[in-house]
Amino acid sequence: MKHLLGIETLSREEIERILETTQAMLEISQREVKRVPTLRGRTIINLFLEPSTRTRVSFEIAAKRLSADAINVSASGSSLSKAETLTDMAKNLVAMNADLLVVRDRTAGVPQMLAERVRAPVVNAGDGTHEHPTQALLDAFTIRQALGSLDGRRIAIVGDIAHSRVARSDIYAFTKLGAEVRVAGPPTMIPKGIEMMGVKPCHSMPEALDGADVVVMLRIQRERLAGALFPSVREYAATFGLGFQSLRYAKPNAIVLHPGPVNRGVEIAAEVADAEPSRILDQVTNGVAVRMAVLYLLTGNHS
Numbered sequence: 410m411k412h413l414l415g416i417e418t419l420s421r422e423e424i425e426r427i428l429e430t431t432q433a434m435l436e437i438s439q440r441e442v443k444r445v446p447t448l449r450g451r452t453i454i455n456l457f458l459e460p461s462t463r464t465r466v467s468f469e470i471a472a473k474r475l476s477a478d479a480i481n482v483s484a485s486g487s488s489l490s491k492a493e494t495l496t497d498m499a500k501n502l503v504a505m506n507a508d509l510l511v512v513r514d515r516t517a518g519v520p521q522m523l524a525e526r527v528r529a530p531v532v533n534a535g536d537g538t539h540e541h542p543t544q545a546l547l548d549a550f551t552i553r554q555a556l557g558s559l560d561g562r563r564i565a566i567v568g569d570i571a572h573s574r575v576a577r578s579d580i581y582a583f584t585k586l587g588a589e590v591r592v593a594g595p596p597t598m599i600p601k602g603i604e605m606m607g608v609k610p611c612h613s614m615p616e617a618l619d620g621a622d623v624v625v626m627l628r629i630q631r632e633r634l635a636g637a638l639f640p641s642v643r644e645y646a647a648t649f650g651l652g653f654q655s656l657r658y659a660k661p662n663a664i665v666l667h668p669g670p671v672n673r674g675v676e677i678a679a680e681v682a683d684a685e686p687s688r689i690l691d692q693v694t695n696g697v698a699v700r701m702a703v704l705y706l707l708t709g710n711h712s
């Protein structure tokens with residue numbers, strides 16, 4: 410693996426290797442002194458051209474826990490505002506002997522484009538509606554942590570499937586790891602032909618959650634919605650929001666995931682987000698370990 414641009418091109422074995430490495434990294438994160446010298450002397454540049462809290466901060470913490478130097482660059486205050494191209498800026502950053510570039514951009518394909526043009530490994534931290542591979546890896550890790558394995562598990566992904574890079578990456582990861590995946594949302598939010606990805610489209614919560622071991626709720630992405638894809642937020646919440654009423658359709662011990670940030674009262678009720686079935690904060694904790702694993706596998710000295 411030279412770059413991590415998406416889950417689509419990874420094999421099950423490659424995903425398993427990252428998840429196994431994540432377990433070791435989680436143990437480091439649980440120590441009193443959460444730092445090892447593994448990547449001492451390496452320089453990681455986090456180029457975030459779209460807002461982020463969890464992904465940006467966790468990549469920075471991940472680099473520091475491995476003793477690498479982490480430099481954060483955002484669009485505001487960069488030379489992009491002086492009409493420098495993104496490629497030129499990335500080449501200049503890598504020319505400072507950066508060892509790895511983490512990239513988030515609102516346009517699909519930007520991490521791939523930079524990977525073809527710069528002399529450093531590139532990690533996709535979310536590109537438009539395309540992929541968010543480290544989110545899918547941390548989601549898969551969180552499910553394994555709770556349930557042991559994804560093999561044969563039924564997973565429902567609910568929300569704006571069409572505009573969600575998390576949904577795409579989750580579908581690739583979960584199906585490669587042996588899960589049965591259902592997707593649900595208003596018809597305007599379910600891409601035509603989604604069955605080709607090996608998932609079952611559903612148009613109601615009872616159908617989607619029936620017998621589910623895991624429910625992944627997606628954020629309604631107001632910033633990506635070009636037009637009104639559902640009549641009102643209130644109607645969306647009543648039809649596809651997750652409350653304890655709708656969670657009854659899933660298995661009694663089903664767990665609930667959400668990539669964040671959460672729109673409380675829209676896609677998920679606050680009482681569910683904060684309750685026992687919710688693994689939302691476990692996802693965040695595991696996100697640091699997943700990103701440590703990815704940085705190590707792409708820049709560390711290992712066989």
Ligand code: CP
Nearest residue numbers: 461462463464668669
């Ligand atoms: N899940 C996720 O990508 O969150 P951020 O936008 O805060 O990074």
